[in-house]
Amino acid sequence: MTQKKILLLSVSAGAGHMRAAEAIRAHAGADVLAIHLDVMNFVTAGFRKLYTDFYIALVNKAPTLWGYLYQASNDAPPDSSMQRLRRGVERLNTRALLKEITAFKPDAIVCTHFLPAEILSRSLRKQELHCPVWVQVTDFDLHRMWVHEHMSGYFAANEEVAFRMRACGIGAGQIHVTGIPIMPAFGQAHERAACARAFGLDPQRTTILLMGGGAGLGSLEMIAARLLALDGTFQLVVLAGKNAQALAALQALAARHPGRLLAQGFTDQVERLMACADLVVTKPGGLTTSECLAMGLPMIVNSPIPGQEERNADFLLEQGVALKAFDAVTLEYRIRHLLDQPAKLADMAAKARALGRPGAARQVLQRVLGDTPA
Structure with missing residues (x-):
């Protein structure tokens, strides 16, 4: 039997996104080849420092400022000049990731962070990627940066998050209320x-x-x-x-x-x-x-x-x-x-x-x- 190849993409900005991906990978049987990649290993050094180090410093030393940015980025229109600039910077700094995905040839991709979902949304739109991409939200809340076109489906922590997904325009048939993935040991x-x-x-x-x-x-x-x-x-x-x-x-x-x-x-x-x-x-x-x-x-x-x-x-x-x-x-x-x-x-x-x-x-x-x- 040919193994199905599942690619799990997370970002090491905080441990939760990584742990969610590892939890999904832990359930893969012999008929599934599940590979987990940290997107930060496939970006430029400057982008990595900005994305992870700056985030961690901000939430630890200036949490009020982080709270403002969290809400402001949630409220910003997707087509605003600031959002377009951000996406442009991401594209320039994540080309190595797209090459790695092409080389692996996954049958499906699951993103446990919004960054890879946003990057792959563009690849799907341009028909440069031809496998389904899924999104696992890792909090009991939904920020707009998790919401992208061309995703095959979304996994929500609870019914309220699912409701917020529908309010953001995600089709009800794409939404699955599963909870947040945790390692098997916590269910034993x-x-x-x-x-x-x-x-x-x-x-x-x-x-x-x-x-x-x-x-x-x-x-x-x-x-x-x-x-x-x-x-x-x-x-x-x-x-x-x-x-x-x-x-x-x-x-x-x-x-x-x-x-x-x-x-x-x-x-x-x-x-x-x-x-x-x-x-x-x-x-x-x-x-x-x-x-x-x-x-x-x-x-x-x-x-x-x-x-x-x-x-x-x-x-x-x-x-x-x-x-x-x-x-x-x-x-x-x-x-x-x-x-x-x-x-x-x-x-x-x-x-x-x-x-x-x-x-x-x-x-x-x-x-x-x-x-x-x-």
Whole structure:
């Protein structure tokens, strides 16, 4: 049997787009050759620096400005001079990507970022590309930059995003409400007691998982110290990622609070740590929050950046699966509130589980393969 060739295109401006593509690729069987490319590996150095480094610096150091640009670019007419200039710059800097696509000869393409979708829309219009192109939106919101002509279909996180797609002129038959793709591990059953023992945690104790600080909350060490000063016997797990300095500070703090704090660096076992947790404190990225929902975990979302994270937070709050903390004092209050009301925490967990879509990546791949000629 000839393998079907699926090309997944993402952009390393934030990790979520990449993780969504990897989640779809993880569901490919032996009859599918699924390749994932980061568009930033096929652009000029200057364009890469502008597109990724500038974006990351902006959301970290000037979030209010980013929020303005997010809304302004959403409201700008597609045929405005600024939009035409932007698209022209993109075309000049992405020729290597088009050559790579031509060489691979995919049967279908799935874009988990709007940039490749925009580039390929032009190629489809000019009949330089002859395979279907699909778009996976990775937030609980829809920005106009995701919407392009000649796409074969769109995958939406929920019914509201699908509604917004139709309002932007996308045909109802092109829209599929699948959820946001996450890795298979987040859809599997993990036995809490076994996972807890593997990490040296007590499965009987309330466990809070802290996955990110920054913005108005302060450093991870500061947040952890503040939470450990609260009354109660809960355990705290803090993920420092690749931040070696934060990890060292957290490990020193853990030594002063034996049995109460587990400090972790980069790990590929996030789903097993989530299985130990009763509550997650996290930034409201589309992928991370989708993982929490699949695991049935209530959230406190902290300091969302204006734009897509703010919209994600709004959705989660409206659904009753999260509270929001905009500074360290609010975070302390929210945690005290939930620890004092276990029934409230249990209700949030049940609602999160009901909202979770652990099979999103599989559904996306099945739809793409089903609509791809043999």
